[in-house]
Amino acid sequence: MRRMNRPLSFCRYRSAAALLVVTALLAACNDRPAAGAAASAPAPASAALAASAPGTGHGAVAEDGSAGSHPGASPLAVARGRIEVQGGLLRLSPLQDGQVDALLVQEGQAVRRGQLLLRLSGTAAQAETGVAQAELQLAEARVSARSQHLPALRRTAARLAEASAAGAAEPQRADDAAQALRDAEAELAVARAEAGVARQRLAQVRGQQARLELRAPEDGTVVRVATQVGQRLLAAAGDHAPLTLLPRRPLLVRAEVNESYAGALRAGLRATVTTDGDATPLALPAARVVRISPVLGTARLQEDAQRGPLRVVECVLEFDHPPTDARPGQTVRVVFHR
Numbered sequence: 001m002r003r004m005n006r007p008l009s010f011c012r013y014r015s016a017a018a019l020l021v022v023t024a025l026l027a028a029c030n031d032r033p034a035a036g037a038a039a040s041a042p043a044p045a046s047a048a049l050a051a052s053a054p055g056t057g058h059g060a061v062a063e064d065g066s067a068g069s070h071p072g073a074s075p076l077a078v079a080r081g082r083i084e085v086q087g088g089l090l091r092l093s094p095l096q097d098g099q100v101d102a103l104l105v106q107e108g109q110a111v112r113r114g115q116l117l118l119r120l121s122g123t124a125a126q127a128e129t130g131v132a133q134a135e136l137q138l139a140e141a142r143v144s145a146r147s148q149h150l151p152a153l154r155r156t157a158a159r160l161a162e163a164s165a166a167g168a169a170e171p172q173r174a175d176d177a178a179q180a181l182r183d184a185e186a187e188l189a190v191a192r193a194e195a196g197v198a199r200q201r202l203a204q205v206r207g208q209q210a211r212l213e214l215r216a217p218e219d220g221t222v223v224r225v226a227t228q229v230g231q232r233l234l235a236a237a238g239d240h241a242p243l244t245l246l247p248r249r250p251l252l253v254r255a256e257v258n259e260s261y262a263g264a265l266r267a268g269l270r271a272t273v274t275t276d277g278d279a280t281p282l283a284l285p286a287a288r289v290v291r292i293s294p295v296l297g298t299a300r301l302q303e304d305a306q307r308g309p310l311r312v313v314e315c316v317l318e319f320d321h322p323p324t325d326a327r328p329g330q331t332v333r334v335v336f337h338r
Contacts, residue, residue, distance in 0.1 A: 076264055076336040080276060080301045081255030081317070083330040089223065091241035094120055095211040099232045105243070107225050111216040117243055118214040120233065129209055132202040139195035146188040153181045220247040251319065251326055253287055255334045256299050256312040265292050265315055269336055273317070275326075276333040284326055287317040287334075301331065 098120030105117050157177040163169035227233060227242035253273055257265060266289065273284040292315045299310040317334065326332075 074338050076269075076338050077257060077261045078336070079255045079257045079312075079334045081253045081273070081332050081334045082301065083251055083326045083328050083332060084254050085246060085328045086249040086252055087247065089328070090217065090220070090245040090247055091239065092117065092214055092217070092243040092245055093241045094118065094214045094233055094235060096120075096235050097233065098122065098212055100227055100229050100242075101212075103225070103227065103229050105222050105225065107222055109222045111220060111222060111245070113216055113218045115216045116213055117216055117222070118227070120212040122209055122212040126209065128205045129202070132198065132205045136195065136198035136202050139191065139198040142191040143188065143195050146184060146191050149184055150181075150188065153177070153184050157181045214243065216245065218247050220245045222246075246328065251323060251328065252290075253317040253319075253332060253334060255315050255317060256297075256301055256310075257315060257336075259296055259311040259313060262296075262313040265289060265313065265336075267292065271317055271334050271336045273319075274333050274335075276331045281333070282325055284323045284332065285319045285321050287319050289315050289336075290318050291316040 100118060101121040102119040103117075104119070105111060105115075111117065157174070157180070160169055160174040160177045164171045164174035222243060223246045224244035225242070226240065226244075233242055255271075269289040271287050271289065273287050274281040275284065293313055296311050296313060299312045302310070
C-alpha cells in the first residue's frame with residue numbers, strides 16, 4: 001500500500017504544476033492584446049496634425065514647438081511668407097516718350113515727395129513756353145493800359161451828364177462821353193478775356209513741359225535705375241520702368257498657408273515671424289493677421305517635389321512695431337498660434 005501511494009502523490013504534484021504553467025501562459029496571452037490595443041490607440045490631435053502636415057512647411061504644425069512660439073500658446077500651423085512694403089514697389093515712367101536729358105538720382109538715394117528724378121529733352125516745349133509767357137505779358141499790358149483810362153472817362157461822362165441836365169452843355173456831348181466810356185469798358189473786358197486765354201495757354205504749355213519731368217510721388221528710396229542720359233524712353237514702359245522706388249511705408253508679411261488649414265485662419269490671429277534660409281534665423285517682431293484671401297492660389301515660395309505645386313491661401317500680417325532688420329523681398333517663416 002505504501003508503494004502505491006507514493007506514485008499517486010507524485011502524479012498529483014505534477015498535475016498541479018502543469019495547471020500553474022497553463023494558467024501563466026493564458027495570462028500572458030491575455031496581456032498581449034491589451035498592449036497592442038494601447039499601441040494602436042489614436043495619437044493626440046497635435047501629433048496627428050503634425051503627421052498629416054505636408055513636408056514643405058506649408059501649413060504644417062511645428063514639430064518641436066520652437067521657432068519663436070508664444071509662451072503658453074500652442075502652435076497652430078506654420079507657413080512660409082515674404083516681407084513686402086505696403087502697396088508694393090513703385091515703378092516710375094515719364095508721361096510721354098522722349099530722350100533722357102538729365103538723370104538726377106542714383107540707386108540707394110533717399111528722395112522726398114516732388115523731387116525731380118529725371119528730365120526728358122524738350123527744346124520745342126521750352127520754346128512754346130517762352131512764346132506763351134510773352135503773349136500773356138502782352139495781354140496783361142493791354143489790360144493795364146485800358147484800366148488806367150477808365151477813371152478819366154468816367155469823370156468826364158459824369159460831369160457832362162450833370163451839365164447837360166442843368167442846360168449848361170449840349171446833350172450830344174454828354175451822349176458822346178457816355179459812349180466813349182462804354183467802348184473803353186468793352187475794350188477792357190476784351191483785353192481781360194485775351195489775358196485769360198493767354199494764361200490758359202501758358203498753363204497748357206507748362207503742363208506739357210511737366211510731362212517731360214519725372215518727380216517722386218512720395219518719400220522713399222530709389223532701389224533701381226534702369227536708364228541713362230541719351231536713352232530714349234517710352235511712356236508705357238510697364239515692368240521695364242526706368243526707375244523703381246521703395247516708398248516709405250510700413251512693412252508687412254504675405255504668408256502662404258496650405259489649403260488644409262485655411263479654415264483655422266481668422267483675422268486677429270497672432271503669429272511669430274523669423275527669417276528663413278539664414279544660418280542663424282533672426283526673430284522679427286510679433287505680427288497679427290489682418291487680411292485673408294477668399295480664393296485659393298498656387299504657392300509661389302515653394303513646391304512639393306512629389307505632388308507638384310501646392311494650393312495655398314494667402315494671408316497678410318502686420319507687425320506690432322516696425323522691424324529694423326527686415327527687408328522687402330526677404331523670405332520668412334510664420335508660426336501661427338491658437
